[in-house]
Amino acid sequence: MKKNIIILSIIMVFGCTNKPDNGKLNIVTTTTMITDLVQNIGGDHINVEGLMGSGVDPHLYKASEGDVNKLVHADIIFYNGLHLEGKLVEVFEKMESAHKTPIALSDALDKSTLIGSDYFASNYDPHVWFNIAYFKLFAQKVTSILSEKDPKNAESYKANETKYLEQLDQLETKIKTTIATLPREKRILVTAHDAFNYFGKNYDFDVVGLQGLSTATEAGVQDVQKLSAFIIEKEVKAVFIESSVPKRTIEALQAAVNSKGHAITIGGTLYSDALGNKGSMEGTYIGMFEYNVNTIVNALK
Template identity: 70%
Template structure:
């Protein structure tokens, strides 16, 4: 496991890299070297860049971006990158200072969430940005992400602009098809059953777009832990609303939802764990759920099947 580092150590790494003139490997193979943070953004850049870019994603399956801290290896990757894409809106809270230092190193850093219309975002006092950062659960926002990635890659490697734009056209069509499929599946679930209880509030944009009442045990950020009162309050909500199923998340310890289930069962109400949803990270690389489209489809099917 990579060693986590302090900001003081990061400064020393910057100085060391600059002194020894660490060579950018994109000069060796002619490809843009791109570093991404979350697995959703990694998959997005792969769809647009294809074989024309060299991508290094920091966060794999099951990694919580709220709690992720930079390692020495991460800082080196940032320094050697031509472009850094990240979610922004303070999702990668513990990486913010490092990314800001990269801007000072004249690196192209792109916080994709910052380019969305703030009037369309959900407000949140839990984040410095004052917005809920889980914007990828609105497919239309993700389509805007793809447009921005295409523009940046085209600017950095203009000779491949036509290829990037063609890849974006294909991906936009796939996302439009995903939207149609998602709405078709959700239409089979009666509106009164659209109550989604999860480990933390990662699904508010999903709920807003598709008519779900979303309730998270830990709130929007996993940096805050649920207490006994939170569990009891939510268990009462589940009973009052006759919720059939609650859901764990792949990037959040399952014990929080298991404790909630036990609290509900102790009050003589039956509730099942309807499955594990992918919230802040995709599934394993190489799996269907390891792609944005596969993850979204899996989540919707899991939710609808359990609540139906």
């Protein structure tokens, strides 16, 4: 990280020449969820570069020299905040000292409504995008910032926001209908790490993650044994791997459960900290959410 800070300082002083210059705002985003959101609101009026791609774990992500260059030349930087992008915090703080302020979308949220966490310096669970109401507030924040920076296109940003919020309303209606087909006693979601607490709170699931809230912590043998006992006691039918987390820990859990005479399957791959590939259903926030719900419900029925 010290290397990145040195690079950042040099670029701040001397500048570079590879900044896109087509009259549009140059936006840099961190996670794939935020990239998708900003593209939906900004449309053709902005250039968007996301630092993280499909399957990338934001908890462990480190900025490259190219990333730092993108950040320095951005007109606006949007990130999640709540220490989700923990290893980028030092870079963002350095940029703030140079009078370029990255925007944490989580600042739009009422902190008193968030789920607490001792794993993060913010003391909150940062996986807030699994609350659609919070993601709507993200959309409103993005619209406000884009309109402030580019007032001539404010009406277009507002129209895009209205359309996107309607799509989020439709998403919520659809997933509630799907979840309603799963009896409450079967709503036990076991995954690689605790990314789904907001999902569980909103849709009445018991959520258990093998690695806790942050993938920076490794699951040990005792964690596996404790969770396997819980799975057997609750007669859980399936567990889930995550696209941005190595599957070996869930496979070890499956083996531990099966060795005790309780058959359990891997119910599929969920998208937690990153979206799927571009062009796929899971490659957008809305598609990812619907895909996850369908995968969970079908496996646990």
